Amino acid sequence: MTRNFNIAALRWAVVLLVVSLGYQANAAEKLRVGKAVPFAWTFTPLDVGMQMGIFAKHGLEVEASSFGGDARLQQALAADSLDIGVGSGPGMAFMAKGVPAKAVAAMYGVPRNMAVMADYNKPIRTIDDLRGKKLGVTTVGSLTDWIGKRINAQKGWTSNGITTVPIGGMQPARAAVKTGQLDGYIGALETGYELEENKEWRVITSADPFVDHFITHVFFAREDLIAKRPEAVRAFLKGWVDTIAFMKANKDKTVEITAKVINVSPSVAARAYDEQMPIFSTDGVFDPKGVEVLKQSFIEMGLLKEIPDNKVMFTTEFVPVK
Structure with a gap:
């Protein structure tokens, strides 16, 4: 009786181990994603993608947060408080100042927003x-x-x-x-x-x-994330692109979600949708003319004394997003 009990217990232990290993293998990969500010409509695709389960479909568990501007976003990236930052194109100047991150994709074109x-x-x-x-x-x-x-x-x-x-x-x-x-x-x-x-x-x-040509918003990723977990970066960008596609096809649901996220009336959210939706990038590619305007802006703002090399600011490893 004891021997049979031990065999049964062993079998259950094996079953539980297999289930546990299977769960771990399929567990969502966690990403800490921060928005430069909490109140911009252009950043709400992060919330739409989370609420609609789009990032989850790409095997990601997104932990979202918001900051009081690009400088604070870059500080969080430097302090390893974030994996990915959703910020402004001018924020790429911080890469030349030593922030251990790079822009991995363009998110939004001219600043219509x-x-x-x-x-x-x-x-x-x-x-x-x-x-x-x-x-x-x-x-x-x-x-x-x-x-x-x-x-x-x-x-x-x-x-x-x-x-x-x-x-x-x-x-x-x-x-x-x-x-x-x-x-x-x-x-x-x-x-x-x-x-x-x-x-x-x-x-x-x-x-x-x-502004004729510009890259208003980009995605930043910490360099250690790029080096050690590149597939997580790809999964996030694919999730974002799929979210943009969802938003374009589902205006009413998008307006419903985004109005609540940034605490505006549905009429304002609908107006933002109509004006800003066309400017989102669908492949993440960095527009060369936009890059040149950005680099000149670093000098104009006194952020940098010399125009940095593209490789310092961003990588094209992950674009076009497919």
């Missing part, structure tokens, strides 16, 4: 009215910072132009505008529409009239 906004109650209605005004941006060296400087350059405002002030995210920006410390803010277009509906801010212009 960005806008200049002003206090609704101030007499600011046109681009020219922005001269001499203080506009909040997320962080120094961010895309929002560059847009302010780009407008100055395009308008020829070498003195008394737009002054950009690093303020972080929406909460401190709204407080600073409300108290008169700032005249406006450069940020996500959909946020401007939402606050315009509430007569708090007014959208003066989108950013794309001032």
Whole structure:
């Protein structure tokens, strides 16, 4: 009886071991993914892909987080608090400053998703009215910072132009505008529409009239992730591309999810969808002309003294995404 019991117990142990090994073999691979800011509609495909199980279909368990701008995102990558960062093209300048990461794919083209906004109650209605005004941006060296400087350059405002002030995210920006410390803010277009509906801010212009070629957003991956887990990078990029395809085919569901993620009305989310969806890359390839504008922006913003080599900033190992 004892011998039979021991044999049965052994069999069960073997079964449990096989099941455990099978589970481990099929377990989802974890990736820590961070967004430069939490309130941009262009970053919501991460949430859509997670909620619709698209990343899971590619064998990934995504742990998502958000930051107060590109500089903080890069700090998290440098500190090994993230595996992948969803940030701005200008953020590639940090690679030349020693951040142990590289851009692995382009995510978004010209900055149609960005806008200049002003206090609704101030007499600011046109681009020219922005001269001499203080506009909040997320962080120094961010895309929002560059847009302010780009407008100055395009308008020829070498003195008394737009002054950009690093303020972080929406909460401190709204407080600073409300108290008169700032005249406006450069940020996500959909946020401007939402606050315009509430007569708090007014959208003066989108950013794309001032930029012909650009790479607004890219995906960053830590160098050790690229070296040790390249298939995880590929799986993430495939999951993102599949998510973009889903969003294009399912506007209503996309609007429903994204409106909740960034806390805007469905009408604002629908407007963002119509205006911004066409700009998403479907293959992650780095546009050569966009890269050249980016590299020049590093000099214009004082982020770098010399234009870096492409290999310092990004790798083409993972594109085109198929």
